[in-house]
Amino acid sequence: MNNILHIDCDAFYASCEEVRYPKLKNHPMAVGGLSNKSIITTANYKAREYGIHSAMPVFIAKKLCPNLVIVGVDKKYYKEKSIEVFDIIEKYAKIKEQVSIDEAYLLVEDKENRINKAKRIQKEVMEKTGIGVSIGISYNKFLAKISSDWNKPLGIKEINSSDIPHILKDLDISKVHGLGRKSTKKLRNIGIHKIEDLLSLDEEFLKNLFGKQGSYVYHVIRGEDNRKVEISSKRKSIGREFTFKENTLDLRILHSYIDEIAKILESDMNDRDIKAYTLNLKIKTEYFKTHTRSHTQEVPIYKKEDIASISKDLLEKLISNEKFRLLGISLSNLSKNNHTQLSLFD
Missing domain, CATH: 1.10.150.20 (5' to 3' exonuclease, C-terminal subdomain)
Structure with a gap:
């Protein structure tokens, strides 16, 4: 039975930068070192049309594509985007094994058609994070991984034992x-x-x-692989963030983003049956300065109204003369939601 899915983010670092800077989607772009002696880490698909690939020296990449845009590596940002992506994917199976920042295996046991499930995963991840994923489906890890690389980007491929x-x-x-x-x-x-x-x-x-x-x-290579999909280590936090199309200090706009994130987090926490004791608010200013504030509760939270209320209180402490370009909320000190919780407002 084909019950293993391998999820692989498409040109992950480059895709993250395209989410942050949408205009880069229209240009050949690579993530890597900024000096000519450095190497390319990841190239977007427009750059790959010129033969540019990972581990290629920057000076060679520039010869192949003189108008190549190179963006420096920002691993902290990529890790945040990875958490966004795999928090969503985690809902689709009881067992998830994340093997790197941009790939994971799922062991699925429901009766839903695997191709349909893969399409739903792709759609939700793209809509909520802007990141494209390719998905391989098979009866073991080796074949699922090969399948996910079959027809990138946004590929879905299933390999059966008869193949x-x-x-x-x-x-x-x-x-x-x-x-x-x-x-x-x-x-x-x-x-x-x-x-x-x-x-x-x-x-x-x-x-x-x-x-x-x-x-x-x-x-x-004969289709025999007995490795099991293992449960990844426990998630320490869950969060979401938005980069604004235009920098802003308008409280109505900022509060609307907080309400939207709170709604998403409530849904995510209900799906995972967890609650949180600590809320962290993060903002990034127009000058790329990052500021954070956190609040720890004696009573755990997971309801959107509670998440939004605490976040708005913390936001007041971060308001200055600088406009914001990013706002994010994360929840930590997680535990299983094994009892009914009243809202702070009940």
């Missing part, structure tokens, strides 16, 4: 999980370039070449 091994034969060996750069170089040196070539090698040969990893490779 193996012929569907994999034309894929490059670099697609095989467990084969790094050194391993693929070894194989290319002996004329092995595609999975079809790899299938011709016996298990003992691969074990002699790569040790225990060789045995793993032998089996996964």
Whole structure:
């Protein structure tokens, strides 16, 4: 049964920057070091049309595309966007294993059509975060991961047991999980370039070449992978933030954003059956200065009116002469919501 989904964000760092600076969507853009001696971390899909890819030196990328826009790496921002994305995805399965900042496995056990579920995930993530994801569906982790890379961006691909091994034969060996750069170089040196070539090698040969990893490779390319989807470590916080189209100090606008975030957070917390003792408000000014305020309750909260009320009180302490360009709310000190909670206003 195809009950494993692999979710992979499309050109994640670059997509985050396009959310922050929408005009970048119309230009070839890459995230990486700003000096010519640096390397590219991620390129958006317009830049990839010029042959630009991750790990490419910046000076080569600029030769391929003289009008390339390069944005410096902002890992804190990318982590915040990652939390946004995977907080949404988490609702779609009881077991989620996040394996990096931009990818995760889901173990789904309901009867919903897997393609339909993937489409719903894609739609909700895009609408709420602006980030595109590709989704692979299969009966094991190896094949689900290969599927998610099949037709990026915004791809959905399902691989069934009946598709193996012929569907994999034309894929490059670099697609095989467990084969790094050194391993693929070894194989290319002996004329092995595609999975079809790899299938011709016996298990003992691969074990002699790569040790225990060789045995793993032998089996996964034949559709055999017994690794389980494991539950990720407990989430320490849950939050949302918005970057405004225009910088503002208008309290009506700021309060409307707080109300919208509070509504989203209430829904997210109900889906996860959790409550929170601490609320954190974050703003970023037009001059990119970040300020935060927090408030811890004796009574935990999860209702939107409580989240909004506390956030608006904290906002008053952050008002200055500088306009705001971003506002975010996060909730921490989380616990299971195992009893009925009255609103602060009840």
